[in-house]
Amino acid sequence: MRVVEHAPLQSFNTFHVAANARYLVTLESPDELTAFLADSRFSGLPLFVLGGGSNLLLTGDFAGVMLCPRFMGREVLSQEVERVRLRACAGESWDGFVDWAVAQGFAGLENLSCIPGHVGAAPVQNIGAYGVELQDVVERVEALDLSTGAAVSFTRDDCQFAYRDSVFKRNPGRYLITAVVFSLAGKFAPRLDYPGVPAALAAQQDEGPLSPARVRQAICAVRYGKLPDPAVLGNAGSFFKNPLVSQSLADSLKGEYASMPVYPAAAGLAKIPAAWLIEQCGFKGYRAGDAGVHEKHALVLVNYGQATGAELWALAEKIRLAVRQRFGVELEPEPNRL
Numbered sequence: 435m436r437v438v439e440h441a442p443l444q445s446f447n448t449f450h451v452a453a454n455a456r457y458l459v460t461l462e463s464p465d466e467l468t469a470f471l472a473d474s475r476f477s478g479l480p481l482f483v484l485g486g487g488s489n490l491l492l493t494g495d496f497a498g499v500m501l502c503p504r505f506m507g508r509e510v511l512s513q514e515v516e517r518v519r520l521r522a523c524a525g526e527s528w529d530g531f532v533d534w535a536v537a538q539g540f541a542g543l544e545n546l547s548c549i550p551g552h553v554g555a556a557p558v559q560n561i562g563a564y565g566v567e568l569q570d571v572v573e574r575v576e577a578l579d580l581s582t583g584a585a586v587s588f589t590r591d592d593c594q595f596a597y598r599d600s601v602f603k604r605n606p607g608r609y610l611i612t613a614v615v616f617s618l619a620g621k622f623a624p625r626l627d628y629p630g631v632p633a634a635l636a637a638q639q640d641e642g643p644l645s646p647a648r649v650r651q652a653i654c655a656v657r658y659g660k661l662p663d664p665a666v667l668g669n670a671g672s673f674f675k676n677p678l679v680s681q682s683l684a685d686s687l688k689g690e691y692a693s694m695p696v697y698p699a700a701a702g703l704a705k706i707p708a709a710w711l712i713e714q715c716g717f718k719g720y721r722a723g724d725a726g727v728h729e730k731h732a733l734v735l736v737n738y739g740q741a742t743g744a745e746l747w748a749l750a751e752k753i754r755l756a757v758r759q760r761f762g763v764e765l766e767p768e769p770n771r772l
């Protein structure tokens with residue numbers, strides 16, 4: 435267990451916002467949890483489990499414990515014609531894991547390529563992109579219950595996955611995810627229906643047979659075409675969830691704005707792209723000091739350099755108000771705010 439007091443967090447969040455944590459505690463193995471729970475320095479303090487910091491907005495110093503699991507390792511548990519089972523520890527880079535799986539020809543993870551963050555954070559918000567969500571490939575999530583220190587295992591149903599949501603997201607600070615077990619169909623069933631993906635495949639030099647590696651390459655090209663690389667420009671991906679609205683509100687908005695995209699959702703509901711609502715309110719490319727809205731994608735807030743978390747949050751509030759006033763739709767922020 436490594437403990438740093440008054441730890442600077444700028445390099446621990448992909449917005450690159452400057453802030454300190456009272457304690458930054460790194461665990462190299464799940465066995466270290468017992469010592470952590472017994473350490474009186476940490477008792478009674480708020481606790482936040484930090485993965486890659488790619489879904490986090492720090493609006494000030496954190497007067498608690500940032501707990502960083504750095505559990506490493508990935509393995510093939512079983513490989514049969516019909517099914518491949520993989521296990522990855524929480525501290526592994528998500529995209530490093532996807533790359534490793536795809537390089538071995540395993541299919542099912544390729545549409546989730548190039549998403550920043552760690553394996554342990556992926557189930558928390560049920561990461562999803564280009565027609566695939568984490569819940570489609572998860573068999574089991576292994577965790578430690580921080581209220582008791584006991585090891586717990588969640589089946590996919592136990593995880594209560596929903597759009598950008600899970601039992602872990604709804605119980606912040608309760609569980610420390612240690613590893614994820616994946617179950618992939620042995621047969622490659624490419625999902626290429628998302629706009630932009632077929633064109634990116636067609637543009638590839640390599641015209642060999644379609645493979646998970648080629649799909650991964652196409653997905654990365656689509657992502658990098660519109661989403662900024664956090665290593666270059668601070669951001670946390672989508673800042674808002676795509677709102678679910680009643681079908682009747684969607685119908686009446688569609689009557690007024692014929693070009694508005696609407697996606698089907700659960701009975702009686704419809705999903706509207708938040709990016710479209712934000713762009714209509716004139717925020718695409720907007721900038722207030724160093725806090726801004728990405729010029730290529732209206733759903734991504736960016737830090738051009740020295741923006742504080744409070745400034746980024748103020749911009750988010752301004753956007754929410756504008757969308758509420760114009761469309762009567764409530765936008766829900768996606769990143770955790772501390």
Ligand code: EPU
Pocket residue numbers: 562563564565661670671672673674675676695707708709710711713718730731732733768
């Ligand atoms: N659009 C605009 N203006 C823009 C960008 C998009 O009007 O500036 C409209 C277009 O009509 C477009 C639609 O919004 O067709 C959807 O845009 P996009 O395909 O880029 O997807 P998204 O709904 O904005 C979601 C996820 C992304 C994920 C992509 C691809 C959420 C909150 N975001 O974005 O996830 O990569 O789909 O599947 O669901 C993330 O969570 O950080 C993230 C990047």
